[in-house]
Amino acid sequence: AQTVTQSQPEMSVQEAETVTLSCTYDTSENNYYLFWYKQPPSRQMILVIRQEAYKQQNATENRFSVNFQKAAKSFSLKISDSQLGDTAMYFCAFMRHNNNDMRFGAGTRLTVKP
Amino acid sequence: DSGVTQTPKHLITATGQRVTLRCSPRSGDLSVYWYQQSLDQGLQFLIQYYNGEERAKGNILERFSAQQFPDLHSELNLSSLELGDSALYFCASSVMRENTEAFFGQGTRLTVV
Numbered sequence: 001a002q003t004v005t006q007s008q009p010e011m012s013v014q015e016a017e018t019v020t021l022s023c024t025y026d027t028s029e030n031n032y033y034l035f036w037y038k039q040p041p042s043r044q045m046i047l048v049i050r051q052e053a054y055k056q057q058n059a060t061e062n063r064f065s066v067n068f069q070k071a072a073k074s075f076s077l078k079i080s081d082s083q084l085g086d087t088a089m090y091f092c093a094f095m096r097h098n099n100n101d102m103r104f105g106a107g108t109r110l111t112v113k114p
Numbered sequence: 115d116s117g118v119t120q121t122p123k124h125l126i127t128a129t130g131q132r133v134t135l136r137c138s139p140r141s142g143d144l145s146v147y148w149y150q151q152s153l154d155q156g157l158q159f160l161i162q163y164y165n166g167e168e169r170a171k172g173n174i175l176e177r178f179s180a181q182q183f184p185d186l187h188s189e190l191n192l193s194s195l196e197l198g199d200s201a202l203y204f205c206a207s208s209v210m211r212e213n214t215e216a217f218f219g220q221g222t223r224l225t226v227v
Contacts (some may be wrong), residue, residue: 100170
């Protein structure tokens with residue numbers, strides 16, 4: 001079974017600083033996707049970034065980037081130039097290729113302080 | 115606004131009852147996914163429909179069922195409700211069969227008393 005672990009229940013960062021959220025996962029699969037989702041107080045889930053396991057290059061979306069270490073089964077999210085609007089729960093998720101049973105971590109609550 | 119509409123936003127019901135949650139996907143999206151977010155279990159994938167047919171199944175209880183209609187809207191039916199079914203139920207939709215970029219609705223908050 002695939003499991004996703006987020007070891008940081010809560011984190012905080014000063015506005016304009018950089019923060020890294022950790023995620024590890026366990027799988028015997030070789031072909032899969034990894035995701036970071038954001039859930040702000042409005043509670044809507046928003047896809048932040050996606051990584052395909054066969055791609056060695058780390059995904060980047062504007063201020064959001066990942067550090068994907070396949071051998072270590074690690075998938076961390078770096079948020080640069082943090083903004084107040086980044087305050088949210090962040091969920092790491094795993095999904096096998098061609099199988100939509102997405103597995104989520106427990107989440108990290110990030111607070112950006114002014 | 116993601117374009118995915120869920121109704122109702124809030125629902126309070128008693129144990130043993132049955133409820134139906136509704137989801138209208140984004141225009142053009144063929145896949146609908148249902149998720150449950152609870153304090154005990156966290157976020158869990160329940161089930162996916164693609165163009166009217168069940169495509170993937172997660173941790174969905176036998177008391178729960180879903181369907182997708184010809185107009186592509188979907189309904190999640192929860193029966194014999196228990197206190198532990200209290201949760202936020204999300205619907206998401208995507209164009210493709212594979213859930214690599216789904217858009218979520220704002221969820222239905224179900225409270226079972």
